[in-house]
Amino acid sequence: MEPTGSTVLAKHATVTEAAALREDLRSFLVVIEHGEPVARHPLGLDPLTVGRDPLRHIVILDEKVSRLHLQVALLRGEVVVEDLGSSNGTFMDGERLTCPTVLPPERWVQVGSRLLKHERRSQREIEREADLHRDLEKARAYVQSLLPAPVRTGDVRTDWFHCPSAALGGDAFSYGSLDPEHLVAYLVDVSGHGVEAAMHSVSVLNVLRQKALPGVDLRDPGQVLDGLNTMFQMEEHGGLYFTLWYGVYERSSRLLRYASAGHHPGYLFAPGAPPEALRTRGLMIGAALGQRYRPAEASVAPGSVLYLFSDGAFEVTTPEGQQRDLAAFLLLLGGHRAGTLGEAEHIYNQVKAGARPGPLDDDFSVLAVSFD
């Protein structure tokens, strides 16, 4: 069959575009720290020097990196790495470099704790990535804007810290008054993290914030979980489920009614008493229709602090590769800083200090609610 004119034109345009793209490709050296790209340097006519000395083109502050460690040059279209007699060496595929070596696209060398990767990118790709990054930042700002401001005054105060493991995370939480007598606090943890988890957590948060669960009394934790489970079945929501802790505090009786769905307990620390684990048995939201979530209640003594947190707060890997657990995390709660401003961030810093370098494995959220 003869090609139609339009087909020929389309092929011609595609070939032209591909040729243009090829011409536009440039080599970059990307510095990767803890698995994340932190800088991208274009390679040109002049070699780039790398080292600890502030005069180098690429400065790496790492005690295993020499003041002048290596140089990277573009020679006849190829990227060539040369170790300049460094003390601790430059490695490719686990082998120490002993002579100038070609670094092919998408490969890297290791220098101290950093990786230097060769990327071939067009200006158009770089601009696209920058656009995507800007969009992600906007989305992150939107998710952050849904989280309530800490409450610093009154008979019930709050403090929290939230840090997603990716640009966007699947954790979300909120609190506030349902009426003058009842306060609500909850924490949602969507399976996974990243954009799809964040979109789902925002949906859940907005349903609760807008009181959009038909026929549900938001003061009844069992009804709320039943309603969410009906609304958010996995099959209808991209295969995502979420865990949830939901509690309502009644001021006059000082009773906290709560229910949880696949979530570890919230912990209530009362002065002079051991921490009380607040959990009801229930499947995560979305995993099976027809679940009935039964609430429980706890008495809140004056001066108590309630902690809600995501599993990313305690499922942490140490620098030695060991898995930390809930018991270790609980030791960080209820100390002399309990209920004080900045306590949640202090907890995060302690968790981070005990974890391997780089972002935590999962999203981190801690919400502390203090009662007069």
Added chain:
Amino acid sequence: MKMDISEDEGVVKVGLVGRLDTPGVDAIETRFTAALVPRAARAIVDLAGVEFIGSLGLRMIITIARALHRRGGKMILYAPHGFVAQVLETASLHDIIPVQPDAATATAAAKA
């Protein structure tokens, strides 16, 4: 993440070893699903070698178990320990997927 699949008297046994975190799930999910769901298998899943399970690991197991259930198959988990047993308990996974202590009881449950 390592996965070993075998079959004995109509019951498919899936042995998992490693961490069911994001890379672990990525490594096995397609093969795991393809080995069980299209044939509506009666399957037992050995968790003795699993040292960590994250939310994506739970999601994979629930999704496959639900797909099997719809097709008339079933999935039984067995021998979780330590951290993994704790996570399954917290998630109340036993409410929808049976969890047995060992291979013999899991196989009997799969055949029932």
